[in-house]
Amino acid sequence: MMAPFLKYGVFGSETSLVVAFLIGLGFGFALERAGFGSARKLVSQFYLNDMAVFKVMFTGIITAMLGVTYLSWIGVLNLSLVYLVPTFLLPQVIGGLILGVGFVVGGYCPGTALAATATGRLDAIVYGLGLYAGTFLFAELYPVFKPLHTATPMGQTTIPQYFNLPYGLVVFAVVLMAIGGFAGAGWVEKKMAGSRQPAADSGSVASAAS
Amino acid sequence: MGIGAAFALGCTSGQALSGGALLNLGSWAFMMMVFAGAYAVAAFMRWQWR
Numbered sequence: 001m002m003a004p005f006l007k008y009g010v011f012g013s014e015t016s017l018v019v020a021f022l023i024g025l026g027f028g029f030a031l032e033r034a035g036f037g038s039a040r041k042l043v044s045q046f047y048l049n050d051m052a053v054f055k056v057m058f059t060g061i062i063t064a065m066l067g068v069t070y071l072s073w074i075g076v077l078n079l080s081l082v083y084l085v086p087t088f089l090l091p092q093v094i095g096g097l098i099l100g101v102g103f104v105v106g107g108y109c110p111g112t113a114l115a116a117t118a119t120g121r122l123d124a125i126v127y128g129l130g131l132y133a134g135t136f137l138f139a140e141l142y143p144v145f146k147p148l149h150t151a152t153p154m155g156q157t158t159i160p161q162y163f164n165l166p167y168g169l170v171v172f173a174v175v176l177m178a179i180g181g182f183a184g185a186g187w188v189e190k191k192m193a194g195s196r197q198p199a200a201d202s203g204s205v206a207s208a209a210s
Numbered sequence: 211m212g213i214g215a216a217f218a219l220g221c222t223s224g225q226a227l228s229g230g231a232l233l234n235l236g237s238w239a240f241m242m243m244v245f246a247g248a249y250a251v252a253a254f255m256r257w258q259w260r
Contacts (some may be wrong), residue, residue: 065231095219105255112222140211
């Protein structure tokens, strides 16, 4: 066992900031290259024209999940020392709904807004200002939000722990779900492209019909 | 969005991606709700994205 590096003292917190910076560079680069610096591209997910958000998200989750799983199986990573954000079911459900609505209204999620700000998009800069205003408001009005923010505490728990399932089985199920999801996403994209094409461009009617 | 992320203890990256990969229970609940919320209001915001 040697990972998590920080907890086993392989490097200190100063070095971890450098590592975080490098990972952040990579993450921002990947987001921009995926086209996620564009609100229109992101929002297409919710109009089913372009399922890139789903595909990229799940590719990321599956890759990280399998990496973490295999590293822990071969004994390099101590999973029990990896920090888990504690579950507070009700506020997370409500926060998720707020974020989902905000995603369609604003066109970004917080991370992609930062990536788009870096490329100088005005809508993302305005979005970012709103983001900070909302966070500031939350902090200032915390006494009001506190009862809901701390409701239904369930501690640090994972799906395998909560439902008492073997870890590997849940990993396998998520992989299967993703494969099914990717196939479904491809099917939906084709279907949407077929139904849109004649109206969008009369020149392509012939090719769409054939 | 700031308020939503504060309530949920994280955003799409911090909760859905990191927590999703760790099979965190709250992260998956959060992620499903993000998509549910977005799809629920998408029809009403279509005019904006034309």
